[in-house]
Amino acid sequence: MKTMQCSMFTSRKKRHHYHTLPFPKPELLWRCYQKRKKQERLSSRMKRIRSDMKEISEEQKEIKERQRKEREKFEAIELECEELRNQTILIAQQTASTQIRLALMLQILKARENLEFDKAVMLTNALREVIARK
Numbered sequence: 001m002k003t004m005q006c007s008m009f010t011s012r013k014k015r016h017h018y019h020t021l022p023f024p025k026p027e028l029l030w031r032c033y034q035k036r037k038k039q040e041r042l043s044s045r046m047k048r049i050r051s052d053m054k055e056i057s058e059e060q061k062e063i064k065e066r067q068r069k070e071r072e073k074f075e076a077i078e079l080e081c082e083e084l085r086n087q088t089i090l091i092a093q094q095t096a097s098t099q100i101r102l103a104l105m106l107q108i109l110k111a112r113e114n115l116e117f118d119k120a121v122m123l124t125n126a127l128r129e130v131i132a133r134k
Helices: 026-113 117-133
Strands: 003-005 008-010 013-015 018-020
Touching: 026 117
Parallel strands: none
Antiparallel strands: 003 018, 008 013
């Protein structure tokens, strides 16, 4: 008597149900059909999940790349900010030095106008020291 093999796979083991021909029992056929459909649905779900995982992985890579670029931009901005701070400090120091020199020059002129030549010489020497420190 010939037998018909049912194509059913269950958890990692291949199981076969043999049906006698020409009329296998309908309940066995129905069970095999249900198992096969269940396996097909599971396989379909797994494919969909794999494709979703692949899309998610690509999106994560894109997000990481964008984060890296944003981090680089932020670091460049921080560096520029630090440079601007340093320049501002330098300008403030130069401005203070300029104000001191101008004040000394003004006092020298006033001392000369008032004929206080000793004071003018002293202020001139102070101005020379300030310029020499620069």
